[in-house]
Amino acid sequence: xxxxxxxxxxxxxxxxxxxxxxxxxxxxxxxxxxxxxxxxxxxxxxxxxxxxxxxxxxxxxxxxxxxxxxxxxxxxxxxxxxxxxxxxxxxxxxxxxxxxxxxxxxxxxxxxxxxxxxxxxxxxxxxxxxxxxxxxxxxxxxxxxxxxxxxxxxxxxxxxxxxxxxxxxxxxxxxxxxxxxxxxxxxxxxxxxxxxxxxxxxxxxxxxxxxxxxxx
Numbered sequence: 533x534x535x536x537x538x539x540x541x542x543x544x545x546x547x548x549x550x551x552x553x554x555x556x557x558x559x560x561x562x563x564x565x566x567x568x569x570x571x572x573x574x575x576x577x578x579x580x581x582x583x584x585x586x587x588x589x590x591x592x593x594x595x596x597x598x599x600x601x602x603x604x605x606x607x608x609x610x611x612x613x614x615x616x617x618x619x620x621x622x623x624x625x626x627x628x629x630x631x632x633x634x635x636x637x638x639x640x641x642x643x644x645x646x647x648x649x650x651x652x653x654x655x656x657x658x659x660x661x662x663x664x665x666x667x668x669x670x671x672x673x674x675x676x677x678x679x680x681x682x683x684x685x686x687x688x689x690x691x692x693x694x695x696x697x698x699x700x701x702x703x704x705x706x707x708x709x710x711x712x713x714x715x716x717x718x719x720x721x722x723x724x725x726x727x728x729x730x731x732x733x734x735x736x737x738x739x740x741x742x743x744x745x746x747x748x
Contacts, residue, residue: 558589565584565585603661607684611655618649622735630676634703642697647691648731649691662684678720680695692728693720693725694720694722696718697717697719698715700715
C-alpha cells in the first residue's frame with residue numbers, strides 16, 4: 533500500500549518546510565477513521581466497514597489535493613497576442629466542491645471570475661484550475677473568495693479583478709439549524725471593479741443574479 537503524498541501549504545511549499553507538523557502516514561490516517569467509526573457507535577471490524585478506512589483516506593487525498601498544487605504557478609503562462617483586446621474577460625458558472633473547515637462537510641457552489649487584462653491574458657482553463665485548487669482545501673467561503681481574487685491580481689497584474697461565489701453549505705443544511713434552500717454569496721472586487729461602479733455593474737449583469745441555480 534502506498535503512502536500519501538507529502539502535504540503542502542498554500543503556494544505549493546511543503547508543510548514540513550513551513551514549520552507545520554509532518555503529515556501522518558496512510559496507516560495512521562486509517563486508524564483515525566476507525567476511531568471515528570467507533571465514536572459513531574459502530575464496529576470498524578464488521579464486514580461492511582472493513583474497507584472503509586482506506587476508502588475514506590483515499591477520498592480525503594482527492595478532496596484535499598489542492599494542498600499539493602501551486603495556483604500561482606498555474607498562471608505563469610500568459611498570451612500577449614490579443615489584437616489590443618482590453619475589455620473584461622469573464623468565466624462564469626464554474627462548479628466547485630469544497631469542505632468547510634469547521635465541520636469538514638461539503639460546500640457545493642459556483643464561482644464567477646472576471647478580470648480586465650493589462651496587455652496579457654491567461655488561458656481560461658487556468659482560471660478554473662485556480663478555483664479548483666483553492667476549493668480542494670479546508671475552507672470558509674469568504675477566504676476562498678479572497679484567495680482567488682488576490683492570486684489573480686498578484687500574478688496577472690490586471691486593471692481589475694472580480695470574483696463572486698455562491699454556494700450551499702451542508703454544515704447549515706444537514707446539521708445545526710438545518711435550513712434548506714439557503715445559499716451564501718460572497719464577492720471580492722479589486723482595481724476598476726471596486727473603483728468604477730459602471731464596470732462593476734457590467735460584470736454583475738454578465739454573471740446574472742446569484743442564487744438562482746445553486747442546489748436546483
